[in-house]
Amino acid sequence: MPDEADIGNDLMLLQTELAIRESAARSSGLPPASKNCLFCGADLPAGGAGVQARWCDEDCRDDWEREQRALNRRAGGGPASSAGDRFVSRFDTD
């Protein structure tokens, strides 16, 4: 029978890790890594690093960044109000 304290510890570690990951993504102005390209939705190879953690390639990334800027502008974000701390997903990841 599992120890309840152990389960609590695991949960807390997991939550801490998620929070760290989330804040890292936020401070870099990027959404968390995804297994689908954020721009075109194509499947990405597992365990990708760098640009491939989020996009197929630089082209998708550049187009996505351009789109994000346009969307943020339209949403009233304005260039001065944020360092890119919000992003708009065009895909349901659930």
Ligand SMILES: [Zn+2]
């Ligand atoms: Zn793509």
